[in-house]
Amino acid sequence: MINVAIIGASGYTGVELARILCNHPQVRLTAATSRQYAGQPLAQVFPNLRQKTALLCENLSIDELCERADFFFTAVPHKTAMDIVPKLLSAGKKVVDLSADFRLRVVAVYEEWYQQHSSPELIPEAVYGLPELYRDKIKTSRLVANPGCYPTSIILGLAPLLRAGIIDPATIIADSKSGTSGAGRAAAVGSLFCEVADGFRPYKVGGAHRHLPEIEQEINVFLSEPVRISFTPHLLPISRGILSTIYARLQPGVQEEEIAQLYETAYAQEPFVRVLPGNSFPATQFVRGSNFCDLGFKIDQRTGRIIVMSAIDNIVKGAAGQAVQNMNLVCGFAETTGLESAPFFP
Amino acid sequence: MINVAIIGASGYTGVELARILCNHPQVRLTAATSRQYAGQPLAQVFPNLRQKTALLCENLSIDELCERADFFFTAVPHKTAMDIVPKLLSAGKKVVDLSADFRLRVVAVYEEWYQQHSSPELIPEAVYGLPELYRDKIKTSRLVANPGCYPTSIILGLAPLLRAGIIDPATIIADSKSGTSGAGRAAAVGSLFCEVADGFRPYKVGGAHRHLPEIEQEINVFLSEPVRISFTPHLLPISRGILSTIYARLQPGVQEEEIAQLYETAYAQEPFVRVLPGNSFPATQFVRGSNFCDLGFKIDQRTGRIIVMSAIDNIVKGAAGQAVQNMNLVCGFAETTGLESAPFFP
Amino acid sequence: MINVAIIGASGYTGVELARILCNHPQVRLTAATSRQYAGQPLAQVFPNLRQKTALLCENLSIDELCERADFFFTAVPHKTAMDIVPKLLSAGKKVVDLSADFRLRVVAVYEEWYQQHSSPELIPEAVYGLPELYRDKIKTSRLVANPGCYPTSIILGLAPLLRAGIIDPATIIADSKSGTSGAGRAAAVGSLFCEVADGFRPYKVGGAHRHLPEIEQEINVFLSEPVRISFTPHLLPISRGILSTIYARLQPGVQEEEIAQLYETAYAQEPFVRVLPGNSFPATQFVRGSNFCDLGFKIDQRTGRIIVMSAIDNIVKGAAGQAVQNMNLVCGFAETTGLESAPFFP
């Protein structure tokens, strides 16, 4: 049993962390910070948590936080995270950081897409928290950089193909669609119900989304020559879920059984990746509320392309659930602890 | 550990039962029947269940079923249930029936609203499965009649007031709104996405809904003079959730604190009823996916009425979750087993 | 052809006014004010209007506005309206005010529910802009107080019954459900997609909503003894639409045909009220985008109550459409000009 704190509990990632952790048998949730809601019960801010936690939202200093907990989830915006994390580590704590601050391994890339990095010395030790690729490193890490939601969906979809060298990586196009919780809980006109409901739209088109360098970083791990890919995010009128439709040119002559075998080999032992049978395609409504990533694929024989489809719940496998999975690995708990619930449908 | 079967697994109540039971630590789900999908894996019919159950949908005889399991959930339409249940009981099995067939204690009332009853002899021993009212009887029952979704929301909202004799029961009006899963999974034009989305409408107005005699039956348990109430169901463009707004004339001079005390007394020990603080009102989005019933109330001093609001997830507390709660009671398990998940929001 | 301006064009009512007016054959839309978006094309703020209007949002003084137009829609918050309207009238302009500032005929009631009134002298001449009740007065008015959305739906539903003295007005309960556009376009957490979607909740319960005095004012016009009613608003996860379910005790012995006749008499000549045939009930999805109010009713013989159901599009008949209908009356245009479009379904 460990004491755990959520720094930044008032967003959608924060409430989902609290929801998962309040039923986690090896964890005691001992602090939840929020400037905006300081003094209010967390279960008043998020009434779904009534009777599940008596925790108050608090505005705590790092010193106070360090007295409260040994493991931290930093669910704060980038920039804020890189100011907090070094202090937690100095105090001997372990951290899963859900911001972007420690995901990119090259400082210059981070600084090109975000801003100056104030703790570049920590970047080499931060582990990119995708357990399907970095499980062993995560287990011995004290700082896990929890992946972005879009990158999680895209990298899990492509990894078996890249590893096998069976697609032309320069032809990769990821057309991704995300639920609105990905935009966060900030009061913004563009996220209002009436602006989003009954509609659909792309945004940050043409290589403008900050998840792009993260996706490319992980793709290029598999390649001798780095590539650039196309990535287009879209906003879905749903709360939870990401579906990525990924296109790439396939080596001529490859058959579906061969591809199926690659996915099987990669993921048969993975507790949270479900490879669908042939001609079955994933849907966000079948991973909702769960830590699963559902994968399907199809070869388009007419054009020589493969289409890979990947579905996750962006708040779970794309954020809070994967963070808890990482905590389980770091702390030596069974990896699925607290994450066993089946997706709910409908 | 007991062996459990779901008879009628291909509806929304069936899949929700399977979702809950596949994580229930004292239960082994050993059969799921469906004529329509016989031979297919349940997790193919409902892909959310992939990797959670390997069960096939089967078209099994009662004899075959009785070899498979000791506890049964009958999630079949009324009429079908009353043909199956007697055979299960004769074989020494225990049953939670989710149809309407054993909810009404007076056969004539059943026959007025439904059709002829083929097993009237079982009605006296069937227990109405609302644990907050009939917990002790449920514990020793072999046949639990799981309540309807609308009745659950309305009766839990009114019981403390009726018990205290503090409202005029002849003035009760229940204006209820239900998510579309309540209409079931039958292919019907009226339940199509395009007919329901971005819309809202009443149906079975003016005392025409079959849940009405069930609601009145349970209200009249508290009264010396039976009353009739008004009940209007509406269809919400959401999948899960019922919110009932209930009006009644309040005894003059009663204050909010007194009412709060009645609810507190009634429900403080209840694991699945959450009484909200003053001036907080329930919302379906805060009970989604959980077995909670959230209750709030407000006295309208201007008109002398009390307004009680009650929110449940119609598939959970209104169907599958309450059925599992009843199974836990019948089997002597801890009442909350398998039902601990917090509601998910957003 | 008249020149028309919208003061406060950046809200949902403003854009809907612009949408209707840009196709109105007797109107030239000559100004649209917005502080927030001053300098931007209105069609950039609301891209649905591209190619329909070249108007810029501007921050104009009253003097500038008076040079631009002869007829004004004030779609600004209450309080702001009562500061602007007197100046427009002094300049000889005509106004449909969509705020609450001139709806209540008794200043003290306004001041009890809102704040001090700065132009009480205009209240006596303001006409409540419900054409079905006040058509003749509207025609000769220079200041029309456009009704609130909830009041429109409720008053149109009750008027024929109140006029006939056939219900007990003290028993009226209006349970109303509104789409989220009613909350306006302000950036507020409570109106975010993720807070509203897939959910349903009551608000301002127990006689706390500011539309209540407006509803009672118009009900009491029909009565010798004023009554107070119960009114509960709820928030629907749809953009457009209000459905009100209204209950009242009916005089004993009254039959459905008699009621049908009352509605027929009241509304047969009304271009925007559709009385549904027996056992048909309104739905918001069948009035969407139109100026229609659909009405249905049912007598609950078991309880002696009548249930009246009323559906409107809250932005059209509940706001912008009714405002244009009022303008048509004031200006002597055919009443339906610009409002002929059928509701769109699905």
Place this chain on the structure above:
Amino acid sequence: MINVAIIGASGYTGVELARILCNHPQVRLTAATSRQYAGQPLAQVFPNLRQKTALLCENLSIDELCERADFFFTAVPHKTAMDIVPKLLSAGKKVVDLSADFRLRVVAVYEEWYQQHSSPELIPEAVYGLPELYRDKIKTSRLVANPGCYPTSIILGLAPLLRAGIIDPATIIADSKSGTSGAGRAAAVGSLFCEVADGFRPYKVGGAHRHLPEIEQEINVFLSEPVRISFTPHLLPISRGILSTIYARLQPGVQEEEIAQLYETAYAQEPFVRVLPGNSFPATQFVRGSNFCDLGFKIDQRTGRIIVMSAIDNIVKGAAGQAVQNMNLVCGFAETTGLESAPFFP
């Protein structure tokens, strides 16, 4: 003023045709056929049409139909259309056919994707009803094959680029997302509210959708060497709207201004195509209920690809609206007659 009939009025395309035509000033809607609803008022089947049309649904023979009208919309499934259309033409009538039966110019291609064609002799004279490409031919045609919804969105997006020879057509990938009305009004489990809402999924992946040969046919009109493209349809939890995100490799060195000029040249005079300014992207919510096609594009300099985005209302520009536009052309009416309404937002 011409007499017009809708053959197949009970689907979503049928009701939208009726909605548009009942306000069309040069048309008298004189017949609406439906086997299923024969004898019922069309406005009872679709209550949005109450007071807009008194037409009955009828099950009429071709002879009866020919007495009723001079212009026909056939909104029936493919196969049915090719049996009816020849008879209408023989009787001297003009037809816009909304099925797929006359869209493909090569009979063998039709027969590969659909079934045997019973009226191949009519194919050469059928004009593909995309006015932006074939306006002159449409004007003199008696048989217009109204385009599919996906093809409309994709072809309008690509035409200016193909005409200029500025993209590599072999690299075209169209990732399209459609509202659920595209699935029609048939009672099917997959189209139920609870299966679609709060979800998103691809279907007919890998070159399996029947709109593919239609898209390729029109793309190849611009090319000397025919190509095959990738096309993936997805199902959106909205009623109306298609957004296509289209990728292709761009000739090196081309700048955004050059592309903007191509679109400007192609569409500046088009009444229903709106080319958005730079860095603005289309959204389905801004074309809803209108006949507009909104187009935007972005060059991804990092990868050398262009991304074209195209939004239409699938029932309007993707079906009924475009059909009326075609009728206007055939009949010599102003092309925009009956289609002037601005999109409604929200």
